[in-house]
Every structure is written in structure tokens, then in C-alpha cells.
Amino acid sequence: MDWFSLSNEEWTAVHLSLRIATVAMIASLPFGIAVGLLLARGHFWGKSLLNGLVHLPLILPPVVIGFILLILFGRRGPVGAFLAENLGIVLSFKWTGAALACAVMGFPLMVRSIRLSIEAVDRGLEDAASTLGASPVWVFITVTLPLVLPGIIAGMILSFAKAMGEFGATITFVSNIPGETQTLSAAIYTFTQVPGGDAGAFRLTIISIIISMAALMASEFMAYLVGRKVTAS
Amino acid sequence: MKLIFEARRKLGAFQLDAAFNSDGGVTALFGASGSGKTSVIRMLTGLSRPDEGRIIFDDDVIVDTVRGIFVPKHKRRFGVVFQDARLFPHLSVRQNLNYGRWFVPKSKRDSFAPIVDLLGLNFLLDRRPGNLSGGEKQRVAIGRALLSSPRLLLMDEPLAALDETRKAEILPYLEALRDKMNIPIIYVSHSVTEVARLADKVIVMDNGAVAMAGAVTDVLNQPSISMVHSRREAGTLIEGKVIHHDAKHRLTTIGFESSQFFVHGPEVAEGKTVRMYVLAKDVMLSTVYPQSVSALNILEGKIAAILTNAEGTVDIQIDCQGAALLSRITTLSRDRMMLREGMTIYAIIKTVALEPR
Numbered sequence: 001m002d003w004f005s006l007s008n009e010e011w012t013a014v015h016l017s018l019r020i021a022t023v024a025m026i027a028s029l030p031f032g033i034a035v036g037l038l039l040a041r042g043h044f045w046g047k048s049l050l051n052g053l054v055h056l057p058l059i060l061p062p063v064v065i066g067f068i069l070l071i072l073f074g075r076r077g078p079v080g081a082f083l084a085e086n087l088g089i090v091l092s093f094k095w096t097g098a099a100l101a102c103a104v105m106g107f108p109l110m111v112r113s114i115r116l117s118i119e120a121v122d123r124g125l126e127d128a129a130s131t132l133g134a135s136p137v138w139v140f141i142t143v144t145l146p147l148v149l150p151g152i153i154a155g156m157i158l159s160f161a162k163a164m165g166e167f168g169a170t171i172t173f174v175s176n177i178p179g180e181t182q183t184l185s186a187a188i189y190t191f192t193q194v195p196g197g198d199a200g201a202f203r204l205t206i207i208s209i210i211i212s213m214a215a216l217m218a219s220e221f222m223a224y225l226v227g228r229k230v231t232a233s
Numbered sequence: 234m235k236l237i238f239e240a241r242r243k244l245g246a247f248q249l250d251a252a253f254n255s256d257g258g259v260t261a262l263f264g265a266s267g268s269g270k271t272s273v274i275r276m277l278t279g280l281s282r283p284d285e286g287r288i289i290f291d292d293d294v295i296v297d298t299v300r301g302i303f304v305p306k307h308k309r310r311f312g313v314v315f316q317d318a319r320l321f322p323h324l325s326v327r328q329n330l331n332y333g334r335w336f337v338p339k340s341k342r343d344s345f346a347p348i349v350d351l352l353g354l355n356f357l358l359d360r361r362p363g364n365l366s367g368g369e370k371q372r373v374a375i376g377r378a379l380l381s382s383p384r385l386l387l388m389d390e391p392l393a394a395l396d397e398t399r400k401a402e403i404l405p406y407l408e409a410l411r412d413k414m415n416i417p418i419i420y421v422s423h424s425v426t427e428v429a430r431l432a433d434k435v436i437v438m439d440n441g442a443v444a445m446a447g448a449v450t451d452v453l454n455q456p457s458i459s460m461v462h463s464r465r466e467a468g469t470l471i472e473g474k475v476i477h478h479d480a481k482h483r484l485t486t487i488g489f490e491s492s493q494f495f496v497h498g499p500e501v502a503e504g505k506t507v508r509m510y511v512l513a514k515d516v517m518l519s520t521v522y523p524q525s526v527s528a529l530n531i532l533e534g535k536i537a538a539i540l541t542n543a544e545g546t547v548d549i550q551i552d553c554q555g556a557a558l559l560s561r562i563t564t565l566s567r568d569r570m571m572l573r574e575g576m577t578i579y580a581i582i583k584t585v586a587l588e589p590r
Contacts, residue, residue: 128319130307131278132381133336139307142332146323
């Protein structure tokens with residue numbers, strides 16, 4: 001067995017992981033911004049309840065989250081049945097379900113990062129923009145959003161990294177089906193369970209390190225670009 | 234232009250109940266900190282609402298609590314210059330200046346170049362706000378407000394955050410703005426010298442209410458005004474006409490009432506009306522005519538009143554042939570010179586102590 005060339009099965013796991021993490025990150029972004037904004041700026045009844053709910057995946061064991069998703073989004077679950085009947089979307093035991101599980105697990109990290117950066121925005125700048133004639137929507141697009149961009153990027157990277165490493169919730173919700181829901185982590189786990197699987201586990205571990213490092217460096221670079229623009233020296 | 238402002242608002246223990254009008258030019262809102270100036274400007278801007286009251290600009294009702302009218306801040310077209318410049322850090326100076334223009338229909342836009350020239354911003358356009366000095370930032374902020382084509386310019390202590398050098402650097406730009414742009418300005422300040430230099434009309438705020446209002450020369454020469462500003466700034470505002478400018482000595486002769494003043498500095502056009510604020514602490518007194526002193530301005534007058542201050546100083550009001558001057562001396566000097574009301578006295582003012590409008 002060659003130590004450095006990946007088998008088709010391994011490639012599939014890598015591809016799948018990248019696709020799931022990317023979809024999870026992008027799909028949760030609008031919700032992350034909306035909830036971050038709500039938590040940073042909103043004054044409403046049940047704000048601490050929403051905050052607690054968002055942070056739940058951080059506190060609960062991932063297996064519990066996976067089980068809750070199974071109950072809610074499974075074929076016979078209230079949400080799952082609705083989606084399947086009306087929109088034809090089936091999440092359980094599909095890669096899209098894995099993306100959902102990863103998005104949910106990464107959500108608190110994303111929201112936290114975005115919320116903190118929104119709280120750091122000087123409200124005086126927004127007031128200045130509105131006295132110059134900008135409506136609230138324009139103020140958000142032209143002033144608030146560019147200023148919170150570093151926080152959004154950091155939140156996206158955290159969500160992506162969490163998705164790459166997610167294991168418990170995914171395997172509970174969508175199982176470990178090669179080519180459909182077997183992510184990098186699940187593939188490594190599977191290799192360690194079979195005799196002689198060490199080489200495959202080792203190769204995937206290397207890949208996993210490379211992807212994580214690349215994501216980290218990309219985020220550092222983007223933060224540098226944005227930071228240079230905002231602080232402007 | 235006509236602005237009507239009437240508002241009542243309760244903020245904890247502080248009660249604002251103020252009403253004033255403005256009909257163009259520069260109207261200064263003047264008062265100590267906590268007197269309610271900022272509350273007024275926030276209501277004009279639209280950042281806060283009065284409990285009761287109305288704001289009317291020309292025929293346009295901006296706020297009327299009885300009729301339930303409240304025009305939101307982005308629809309008022311009131312340009313605002315804040316104490317901290319509040320430039321957008323993610324945009325260049327040029328983009329900052331253009332920000333407000335995006336929201337003005339093309340046909341109504343003020344042209345970019347004259348305002349940039351007026352404020353001397355040409356060399357800053359491609360810079361980022363992060364590396365501008367405090368004075369430069371404030372000039373950009375003024376330009377940005379002007380380029381949003383406002384109907385009224387609100388300036389909330391635009392110089393308060395700057396040191397003396399920066400203030401001196403920016404004041405000429407404000408004067409140019411007042412003289413060349415045809416825009417009414419509400420100027421909030423607690424500095425007498427700024428108000429004396431810039432304003433046409435002064436509204437004095439004290440404890441949430443309007444204490445005095447009127448033309449700047451009338452209001453600033455009221456003895457009771459010293460209750461409002463810091464005592465160190467007590468003085469007299471003098472308005473006169475330029476008679477002559479001596480280029481060799483860079484001296485301008487200014488006539489007012491029956492007296493003449495010499496002011497050192499750059500040339501001012503003859504016949505122009507100028508204003509000078511003479512600080513009481515810059516006026517020296519002598520009981521005999523001083524024969525050989527370097528000061529050029531020596532005015533003969535009679536002591537009209539002697540007002541005792543708490544800090545061991547007295548303010549001497551002098552009637553110089555119809556014009557009033559204020560001099561601050563120590564109680565020791567008063568006793569040594571045996572000053573009393575009605576006495577003939579010579580007021581000595583160093584030329585450099587004056588600053589023409």
C-alpha cells in the first residue's frame with residue numbers, strides 16, 4: 001500500500017468534507033449576521049433565551065445535537081416530514097444533512113465573532129452617515145458591514161474549521177455512509193477501526209492538517225487586508 | 234431662511250425648555266457644558282426627540298409633537314459637523330467627501346472642486362482618515378457635510394477637541410466658509426473667542442433654558458454674560474471699520490466710535506467691518522498718560538464701574554468716549570492706584586492682543 005497516494009474512497013471523503021464545510025459556512029452566514037445583529041443591537045423580550053439557544057451546540061454533547069436533529073429533521077420528524085412532503089428536501093442520511101449538522105455546530109462560534117465585531121462599531125459613525133442622507137439600510141451596507149467585515153471573516157473561518165472537524169453530531173444524524181456522508185473525520189475513524197487501516201488514517205490526517213493550516217492562513221491574510229484598510233496607516 | 238425651535242424634554246433631573254429663532258447667518262449656541270446646547274443640537278439633527286415641541290425650517294415642518302410629525306435624520310438635509318470628526322475609517326478622504334453626494338440628486342449636487350479648494354483639501358484627497366491630523370480631520374468632516382448639499386449646517390463644538398494651534402489653523406477656514414458659502418449655520422460653542430469671531434447672533438443657554446439672545450456685540454458685552462463663560466475669557470467685543478493698512482509695519486488701523494485701534498497682521502481690505510475681542514486680562518491701566526511704552530493702543534476713558542471678583546481681582550469697566558472696555562487687575566493694583574468710579578484713566582492694549590474678525 002502506497003503511503004502517499006490516496007485511494008478513490010479517500011479522495012471522496014476529502015471532497016465531501018470540503019463541500020460540506022463550505023456549504024455549511026455559506027448557508028449559515030446570512031443567519032449568523034442576522035442573529036449577531038439581533039443580539040448586538042436588539043432590545044426585545046426573550047433575547048437571553050435566543051442567546052442561550054444559539055450557544056446550545058457549544059454546551060451540549062455533539063451526539064445530543066445529532067440526536068435532536070434526527071428527531072426534528074428525520075423523515076418522520078416534524079420539520080423533516082414537512083420539508084420532504086412540500087419541498088422534496090430530504091436531509092437524513094444525505095450529505096446536505098451533514099452540512100446542516102456542521103452548520104448548527106459552528107453557528108455559536110460564527111454568531112459570537114460577528115456579534116462582538118458589531119458591538120465594537122462606533123455608533124457615532126452610523127449617526128454621521130445618516131445625517132449625510134443615508135437611510136438605515138444604506139448605513140448598514142456602506143458603514144456597518146465594511147467595519148464588521150473582519151469579524152465576519154473570522155466567524156466564517158471558525159465555522160468552516162468547526163465543520164471540518166465535526167464528528168459526533170454528523171455521525172449521529174446522517175451516519176457514516178461512504179460517498180454520501182462519510183467526512184474526513186468519519187473516514188479516519190473508520191480506518192482506525194479496521195486492521196491495517198493506519199496508513200489511510202495517516203494520509204487523511206496529513207490532508208486534514210494541510211486544509212486546516214491553509215484555512216487559518218487564508219483567514220489571517222484576509223484579516224490583514226481588511227485590517228489594513230480599516231485602520232489605514 | 235427661518236428656523237423655529239421650541240422644545241421641552243426631561244432627561245432625569247435635567248429639564249430642557251428652550252425656544253429660539255434663527256434667520257440665517259451664523260447663530261451661535263453658547264453656554265457652559267451641561268447647559269443644554271448638545272441636547273438642542275441632537276434634536277435639530279434628529280438623534281433625539283423632544284417630549285413636546287416643534288422644529289420648523291422655512292415652511293417645512295421637521296418636528297411637531299402635537300401633529301405627530303417627526304422627519305427622520307436622513308431626510309432632514311441638515312449637515313452636521315460633530316466634535317469628533319467621525320470620518321469613515323474604511324474610506325479614503327475623497328470617498329468620505331463624496332459619501333453624502335450619493336444621496337443627492339445629480340442636478341442638486343454642489344460641485345466638488347470649490348468646496349475642496351475652500352477648505353484646502355486638495356492634497357489630502359487620496360489619504361486615509363487614520364493618518365490625518367486632528368485639524369485636517371475636522372476640515373474633511375466640514376467638507377463632507379457641505380458636499381451633502383445641506384439646507385442648514387449644524388456644528389457641534391467643532392474645535393473643542395483641538396489644541397490652540399489647530400484651532401488657529403482651522404478658524405480661517407470657518408471664516409471663509411461663513412463669508413463665501415451661502416448657508417445658514419448653527420454653531421455650538423463654549424468659547425467666547427470663537428463666538429466673537431464667527432457668529433452674527435448669539436443664543437446663550439443656561440441650565441436648559443435660553444438666558445439671552447441677540448446680536449453678538451450686544452450679548453457678549455452684557456456684564457451678566459460672564460456668568461456663562463469661563464471667567465478667564467471675560468472681555469469686550471469691539472466692532473469697527475478698517476481705515477488704513479500700513480504694509481511696511483503690517484499694521485491695520487481700525488476705527489470704532491471716536492477711537493482708533495492698531496492691529497498687527499495680514500492686510501485687511503479698507504472699509505471692511507471687523508470685530509475684535511479684547512480680553513480683560515490683556516488690558517493694562519495707567520492713571521497718567523504713558524509716555525514711552527511699546528503698546529500702540531492707548532485709550533483715554535473714565536471708570537464707569539468697578540466689579541469685584543471672587544479671586545482677588547477686580548473688573549474695571551471703562552467708558553472710552555462711548556465705547557466700553559473691560560480691564561482685569563488685582564485688588565492690590567486697585568488699592569495702590571486708588572481707583573474709583575468717575576476717575577480718568579488710560580487703558581493700554583498691546584496690539585498683538587487683538588485679532589480682527
